Amino acid sequence: MPSSPPVVGIEALVRWPAPDGSLRSPAEFIPIAEESGHIVGIGRRVITRAVDEIAAWSAAHPDRDQIALAINASPRELARADYAGRVHALLDRAQLGERDLIIEVTETAMHEGGVAAERNLRALQRTGIHLALDDFGTGYSAIGRLRQHAFDQLKIDKTFIAGVAERADDRAVVEAVIAMAKAFDMTVVAEGIETPAQLDVVRELGCDLGQGFLFGRPSPLSTLDPV
Numbered sequence: 299m300p301s302s303p304p305v306v307g308i309e310a311l312v313r314w315p316a317p318d319g320s321l322r323s324p325a326e327f328i329p330i331a332e333e334s335g336h337i338v339g340i341g342r343r344v345i346t347r348a349v350d351e352i353a354a355w356s357a358a359h360p361d362r363d364q365i366a367l368a369i370n371a372s373p374r375e376l377a378r379a380d381y382a383g384r385v386h387a388l389l390d391r392a393q394l395g396e397r398d399l400i401i402e403v404t405e406t407a408m409h410e411g412g413v414a415a416e417r418n419l420r421a422l423q424r425t426g427i428h429l430a431l432d433d434f435g436t437g438y439s440a441i442g443r444l445r446q447h448a449f450d451q452l453k454i455d456k457t458f459i460a461g462v463a464e465r466a467d468d469r470a471v472v473e474a475v476i477a478m479a480k481a482f483d484m485t486v487v488a489e490g491i492e493t494p495a496q497l498d499v500v501r502e503l504g505c506d507l508g509q510g511f512l513f514g515r516p517s518p519l520s521t522l523d524p525v
Contacts, residue, residue, distance in 0.1 A: 307366035310348035353392040368400040376411035382421035396426035456490025463495035
């Protein structure tokens with residue numbers, strides 16, 4: 299991560315408009331959507347809009363290096379037999395390359411998605427779509443899964459990054475995770491970077507990429523600087 303990190307990827311985030319005009323955090327409605335099953339429809343709408351928007355943005359800025367689009371996949375989505383097929387159909391329609399897409403899954407999503415999730419992940423990766431293990435360290439951590447799926451990215455959860463500049467134990471955890479990920483030839487992403495001190499430490503420890511409020515708040519794609 300250089301002194302002025304370039305934007306190499308974006309993550310699609312969803313918010314729910316409230317009657318008062320404010321936007322509700324996903325922490326407020328995603329658990330309800332998961333429990334009710336509505337997360338499948340929400341996820342379909344999010345990935346469709348995100349793929350269309352990044353394709354349009356790329357077409358409008360042909361001189362700009364392509365940036366990757368990261369999409370979160372929920373346990374219920376991964377459990378559907380047609381998930382991988384729908385993702386590929388969206389990419390074909392938008393004329394977006396498979397290697398421009400990153401599907402982010404949590405350890406919990408893999409555990410709850412069962413056999414269907416395993417099949418979807420393999421089907422996605424066989425065609426060149428990147429896989430990222432999200433929020434690493436907060437779910438059913440298993441080194442075997444890293445070997446089995448050969449994830450392209452490992453994202454260190456923000457709960458460890460928050461104290462990495464002040465707490466020796468958090469620093470030790472982050473350092474160990476980075477070393478392990480490197481052993482599996484994975485790109486490491488530090489989540490939730492909010493201060494220059496946190497950025498300095500993860501740089502020093504060899505982290506490849508970072509995301510967080512230090513670089514920018516969630517905003518529409520139209521605000522992304524094309525330069």
